[in-house]
Structure formats: structure tokens, C-alpha cells
Amino acid sequence: MARQEGLRHRVVIVGGGTAGISVAARLRRAGEDDVAVLDPSAQHFYQPLWTLVGGGRAPLKESVRPESSVMPQGVRWIQDAAREIDPDRQVVTTNAGVVVGYEYLVVCPGLQLDWGKVPGLADTLGRNGVSSNYTYELAPRTWEMVKPLRKGTAVFTMPSGPIKCAGAPQKIAYLAADWWRKQGSLAAIHVVLVLPTPAMFGVPEFSRVLDQVAKRYGIDVRLQHEMVEVNADDHEVVIADRREGADSKVSLHYDFLHAVPPQSAPDWIKDGPLADGTPLGYVAVNKHTHQHVRYPNVFSLGDAGNTPNSKTGAAIRKQAPVVVANLLATMAGKELPARYDGYASCPLTTARNKMLLAEFDYTMKPHPTFPFIDTQKERYDMWLLKRYGLPAMYWNLMLKGWA
Numbered sequence: 001m002a003r004q005e006g007l008r009h010r011v012v013i014v015g016g017g018t019a020g021i022s023v024a025a026r027l028r029r030a031g032e033d034d035v036a037v038l039d040p041s042a043q044h045f046y047q048p049l050w051t052l053v054g055g056g057r058a059p060l061k062e063s064v065r066p067e068s069s070v071m072p073q074g075v076r077w078i079q080d081a082a083r084e085i086d087p088d089r090q091v092v093t094t095n096a097g098v099v100v101g102y103e104y105l106v107v108c109p110g111l112q113l114d115w116g117k118v119p120g121l122a123d124t125l126g127r128n129g130v131s132s133n134y135t136y137e138l139a140p141r142t143w144e145m146v147k148p149l150r151k152g153t154a155v156f157t158m159p160s161g162p163i164k165c166a167g168a169p170q171k172i173a174y175l176a177a178d179w180w181r182k183q184g185s186l187a188a189i190h191v192v193l194v195l196p197t198p199a200m201f202g203v204p205e206f207s208r209v210l211d212q213v214a215k216r217y218g219i220d221v222r223l224q225h226e227m228v229e230v231n232a233d234d235h236e237v238v239i240a241d242r243r244e245g246a247d248s249k250v251s252l253h254y255d256f257l258h259a260v261p262p263q264s265a266p267d268w269i270k271d272g273p274l275a276d277g278t279p280l281g282y283v284a285v286n287k288h289t290h291q292h293v294r295y296p297n298v299f300s301l302g303d304a305g306n307t308p309n310s311k312t313g314a315a316i317r318k319q320a321p322v323v324v325a326n327l328l329a330t331m332a333g334k335e336l337p338a339r340y341d342g343y344a345s346c347p348l349t350t351a352r353n354k355m356l357l358a359e360f361d362y363t364m365k366p367h368p369t370f371p372f373i374d375t376q377k378e379r380y381d382m383w384l385l386k387r388y389g390l391p392a393m394y395w396n397l398m399l400k401g402w403a
């Protein structure tokens with residue numbers, strides 16, 4: 001493709017997902033009139049719904065809208081992918097060879113699903129009883145596989161390292177187990193939940209509730225274990241013991257496997273000048289201000305940033321106003337006024353009509369938003385929030401910069 005030169009904007013946002021659109025909308029509302037969003041995708045996804053799609057509790061179509069419909073008015077959408085950022089020259093080069101100059105940059109292209117890091121997994125996705133709620137295409141396949149299962153072994157896995165929505169690997173296990181319970185077939189299905197962590201959840205208050213949930217369904221929880229290989233022909237998944245000093249692997253037969261892949265920064269970020277130099281390669285920012293640690297005119301948030309919060313849309317809801325306030329202050333040559341405290345929430349669906357809303361911050365202590373409601377319990381009203389309230393809030397308020 002011919003090389004085009006000459007595009008230049010005061011603020012360029014790389015990635016028009018949850019983070020990028022939230023920031024663009026807030027910048028517009030603050031009166032900033034030269035903003036461009038770079039994103040190749042014609043569609044915008046509300047990924048939290050994929051858990052419910054995989055569990056047969058929501059239609060796939062409610063999780064997607066045209067990207068053009070969420071792009072804030074007055075923001076230029078460059079429908080192309082960033083391939084390289086040169087923060088010294090202050091330019092982004094796209095896949096099509098377009099060079100986009102910026103004064104200020106917000107980097108939020110999300111993360112990369114590393115399917116290839118588990119040998120045998122990529123080739124069998126969507127077939128041979130293997131699915132994953134982590135993509136738009138596969139989430140409905142999960143339900144097609146869960147729905148008819150009446151006996152055998154169902155394995156649900158979570159990889160080590162930070163992933164988006166760390167609760168999602170177990171939420172689908174509970175939705176599926178509750179379905180099988182309702183069909184009277186749970187006793188005939190050996191449900192195995194493979195988690196790399198030493199407990200069900202990083203916050204003890206919520207971990208205790210999840211222990212009881214797993215027990216209620218008779219789930220065989222393998223803590224500090226991780227999927228390392230899939231042999232699709234034999235319907236076997238290899239699980240490694242990650243406990244200190246352990247060096248063993250076991251092969252488990254599966255009739256259904258819900259696999260969550262390891263995750264990291266997109267390779268082009270990892271290999272570029274904004275990365276934090278670790279193998280995961282996320283964008284190196286201050287965990288409170290979201291300003292890049294070497295380039296003050298660069299900010300990052302969402303899944304692509306290296307802030308040690310739980311990678312969720314809920315975290316972005318708190319990060320976006322901080323980024324915008326700090327970006328506007330930087331433009332005005334002022335001190336950075338706003339700080340992010342690590343807030344994230346994880347709506348843990350524990351049954352087909354119950355949810356545990358885990359809210360916490362960098363201190364890893366519960367951080368409840370709702371007064372007078374005990375959110376350390378599974379609740380039906382919280383289920384309604386997850387199914388109806390949060391999607392409405394996302395499309396109508398968050399993406400418009402109101403919440």
C-alpha cells in the first residue's frame with residue numbers, strides 16, 4: 001500500500017475499545033476538539049457479556065455494536081491498526097503505512113490472547129469439545145457444548161499471569177454446573193476447575209464465598225495447577241502442578257474443556273519503546289497517574305497498561321476520568337491532579353441467577369460501592385445488575401463519558 005504522510009492530531013488514542021472510547025468521550029466533553037482514535041475494528045464489543053453467552057444466559061448480539069455508533073461526535077476515527085509508536089518523533093505508524101503525528105498519546109489497544117503458548121490448543125478451538133468465552137466467535141460455542149452434556153468430565157482452566165477478568169474462568173464453571181444441576185445430571189459430570197492461584201480469589205472475603213460455591217456444586221478444584229498442553233485427538237488436557245518444589249504433570253480426559261489462554265501485551269507493544277521491559281511487556285505507566293514513566297505526553301490505561309489492578313472494564317471506569325484529568329493538566333502545564341486507587345470489580349456469577357460482586361482496590365480489601373447492601377453474599381439483585389444494569393450503563397453512560 002502507498003505510504004501516506006501528513007495526518008496529525010493533538011490527541012491520538014490507540015485503540016477504540018472500552019478504554020479508548022471512554023477517554024475520547026470525556027476529552028470531547030471537556031472541550032478538546034482535535035482527537036483521533038485509531039482502531040481497525042468495525043465492531044465494538046461488550047466482552048463481559050460473553051460469560052453469560054457461554055452460559056446460555058444472554059444472546060451474543062447484545063454484546064456487539066458498530067464501532068461507528070460508539071465513536072463520539074467530533075472525534076476522527078482512523079480505521080487502521082497501529083503497528084509502531086515512535087515516542088521521540090511523536091508519531092504512530094499504521095499497518096497501512098500511514099504516519100500519524102501527535103502531541104499527546106493515549107495507548108489502549110487491549111491485550112493479546114496467547115493461544116499458541118499452550119501446545120495443541122489453538123488448533124482445536126471450537127471443536128472436539130473445546131471452547132472459550134474469551135472470543136466473540138467462541139462464546140456461543142461454549143453454550144452449544146455445555147447445554148447437551150449429561151455425563152463425563154468437564155474441565156475449566158485459568159492460566160497464570162494477569163488476564164482480563166480473572167473471575168471469568170470460574171464464572172463459566174458455576175453457570176455450567178448450575179445448568180447441569182437443573183438438568184439432574186451434575187452428579188454424572190466430574191467438574192474440574194484448574195486455577196494457578198493458591199486460593200479461589202485474591203481477596204480472602206470473596207475467596208471464602210467461592211470455596212462454598214465450588215463445594216455446593218461438588219467441583220474438584222485444583223489450586224496451583226495450570227493447563228500446559230491439549231491433546232485433542234485423545235480428548236486429554238495436561239495439567240502441571242505449580243506448587244513449590246512440585247514438578248509433576250497429570251493428563252485428564254475431558255468431554256468438555258473451557259480453556260482460557262495465557263495473555264500478554266500485543267507483540268508490537270512488547271517489542272516497542274513504551275513497554276515495561278518485562279516478558280509480559282505492558283505499557284510502563286505510573287500506577288496512580290497513568291502517565292508513562294519515560295514520556296510525559298503519553299498515557300496508558302485498560303488491559304494494555306502495566307498497572308497492577310485487575311484488568312476489567314470496571315477498573316477502566318475509574319481510570320478514564322483520572323487519565324483525562326491528568327492529560328488535560330499536562331496539556332496546560334499543570335501538576336497532575338488525579339490518582340487511581342486500583343479499584344476493580346468482578347461480578348462473579350455463581351449460579352444462573354445469582355452473583356457475588358467482588359469490589360476491591362490496590363490494598364486487596366473489599367471496596368463496596370453500594371451502601372446498605374451486603375455484597376459479600378451471592379445475590380439475585382446483583383445478578384440483575386450484571387445481566388441488565390451493567391450493559392445499559394456501559395453503552396449509555398460509560399462510553400459517552402458520563403460514568
Ligand SMILES: Cc1cc2nc3c(=O)[nH]c(=O)nc-3n(C[C@H](O)[C@H](O)[C@H](O)COP(=O)(O)OP(=O)(O)OC[C@H]3O[C@@H](n4cnc5c(N)ncnc54)[C@H](O)[C@@H]3O)c2cc1C
Nearest residue numbers: 015017018019041047048082109110165302303312313314
Ligand atoms: C470473557 C470475558 C469476561 C469479562 N468479564 C468482565 C466483567 O464481568 N466485568 C468487567 O469489568 N470486565 C470484564 N471483562 C474485561 C473487559 O472486557 C476488559 O478489561 C476491557 O474490555 C478492556 O478494555 P480495553 O479498552 O483495554 O481493551 P478492549 O476493550 O479489548 O479494546 C481494545 C481495542 O483496541 C483495538 N486494537 C487492537 N489492536 C490495535 C492496534 N494495533 N491498533 C489500534 N487499535 C487496536 C481493538 O480493535 C479494540 O477495539 C471480561 C472480558 C472477557 C474476555
